[in-house]
Amino acid sequence: MKTIHLLRPYFDSEELEEIQKVLDSGWVSQGSKVKEFEDKIVEYLGVKYAIAVTNCTSALHLALLSIGIKKGDEVLVADFTFPATGHSVLYCGAKPVFVDVDLKTYNITPELIEEKISERTKAIIPVHTFGQPAEMDKIMEIAKDHNLKVIEDAACALGAKYNDKYAGTTGDVGCFSFHARKGITTGEGGMAVTNNKNLADKIRNLSVFGMTSAWDREKSTEFIIPEFTELGYNYKMSDITAAVGVTQLKRLEKIIERKCTLAKYWDEKLQEIEFIEPPYVSENVKHIYQSYVALVDRHINRNKLIVTLVKRGIQTQIGTYASHIQPVYNSNQKCPNSLEIFNRSLALPMYYMLREEDIDVAAAHLKKALEKLA
Numbered sequence: 088m089k090t091i092h093l094l095r096p097y098f099d100s101e102e103l104e105e106i107q108k109v110l111d112s113g114w115v116s117q118g119s120k121v122k123e124f125e126d127k128i129v130e131y132l133g134v135k136y137a138i139a140v141t142n143c144t145s146a147l148h149l150a151l152l153s154i155g156i157k158k159g160d161e162v163l164v165a166d167f168t169f170p171a172t173g174h175s176v177l178y179c180g181a182k183p184v185f186v187d188v189d190l191k192t193y194n195i196t197p198e199l200i201e202e203k204i205s206e207r208t209k210a211i212i213p214v215h216t217f218g219q220p221a222e223m224d225k226i227m228e229i230a231k232d233h234n235l236k237v238i239e240d241a242a243c244a245l246g247a248k249y250n251d252k253y254a255g256t257t258g259d260v261g262c263f264s265f266h267a268r269k270g271i272t273t274g275e276g277g278m279a280v281t282n283n284k285n286l287a288d289k290i291r292n293l294s295v296f297g298m299t300s301a302w303d304r305e306k307s308t309e310f311i312i313p314e315f316t317e318l319g320y321n322y323k324m325s326d327i328t329a330a331v332g333v334t335q336l337k338r339l340e341k342i343i344e345r346k347c348t349l350a351k352y353w354d355e356k357l358q359e360i361e362f363i364e365p366p367y368v369s370e371n372v373k374h375i376y377q378s379y380v381a382l383v384d385r386h387i388n389r390n391k392l393i394v395t396l397v398k399r400g401i402q403t404q405i406g407t408y409a410s411h412i413q414p415v416y417n418s419n420q421k422c423p424n425s426l427e428i429f430n431r432s433l434a435l436p437m438y439y440m441l442r443e444e445d446i447d448v449a450a451a452h453l454k455k456a457l458e459k460l461a
């Protein structure tokens with residue numbers, strides 16, 4: 088039985104050639120390849136600064152530290168997200184306060200933000216869920232009114248746009264992931280971007296043990312021994328990882344374009360199938376379909392559906408998590424929409440090399456399975 092995968096990363100020989108160059112250079116930890124990757128991200132997104140790190144979780148952690156989040160603070164977090172978002176707040180000793188999301192877009196509902204703001208609230212983390220940007224205009228307005236910082240969790244959204252502006256470039260800091268399931272991947276990897284020099288310096292410093300930057304020292308003709316100015320972390324990206332990133336970035340637009348075509352194809356297929364709704368796309372955004380996540384009807388047992396499909400060779404997955412119900416957060420927030428999406432969402436196969444014929448096969452199995460479970 089042929090398996091139709093949920094996702095396959097797209098690599099070719101160019102990644103190997105770039106890695107080989109790094110290996111041959113003898114410098115495999117953080118060095119010039121990371122700088123090149125950061126510069127390319129700066130150029131692509133049109134931001135001033137980019138700092139490459141080990142993953143998006145560490146980018147979020149450092150972004151929060153850079154804006155001064157500490158013990159006793161509260162940070163508003165879009166509830167429907169991979170728990171890395173909430174975890175990053177806990178890493179700072181602060182409390183994540185979860186805000187419910189919209190049933191259609193799966194993104195934070197701006198209208199629900201204000202009621203969760205307290206004297207302790209310092210920041211908001213909107214998540215651009217599955218590659219569809221959150222409503223940044225409204226979020227930025229609320230943040231301005233209440234003097235809050237905004238950290239964008241753009242883990243899934245490199246290349247997505249809100250009103251022609253790239254996701255991750257509007258808030259104080261934007262954080263991206265290059266994990267295996269993202270639009271382009273380095274296996275594991277992340278990037279923090281910002282237009283604020285102070286925040287960029289702070290993030291860079293904290294990503295390298297809290298020590299004076301190696302690149303600053305490189306520019307000097309004197310022999311300078313670095314100093315450790317604060318308790319930073321070892322969140323550096325390596326040049327081997329960056330070699331993959333530089334190559335993948337060249338293909339980003341091509342990958343997005345193909346995935347948008349496939350998403351349209353899936354949309355058409357789902358129109359013909361009962362008991363499932365295709366993902367909704369807002370008018371003013373460019374969705375990049377990190378994942379293609381549909382909603383099954385309320386009476387369908389989504390988990391049984393996933394098991395039934397896997398037996399027929401079709402890999403699917405839940406969308407992502409409702410954070411407020413995760414025991415680690417011990418949260419008393421209520422986010423009914425997020426909970427509902429957590430229970431009803433179904434990620435369908437979506438990746439660059441997926442073919443229309445694969446979607447035909449997957450859709451036929453999906454139709455049969457849904458009819459059986461209805």
Ligand SMILES: Cc1ncc(COP(=O)(O)O)c(C=O)c1O
Binds near residue numbers: 276
């Ligand atoms: C919305 C969101 N935020 C953060 C992360 C964490 O990214 P990383 O795995 O690069 O740490 C993920 C990863 O799945 C994610 O989906």
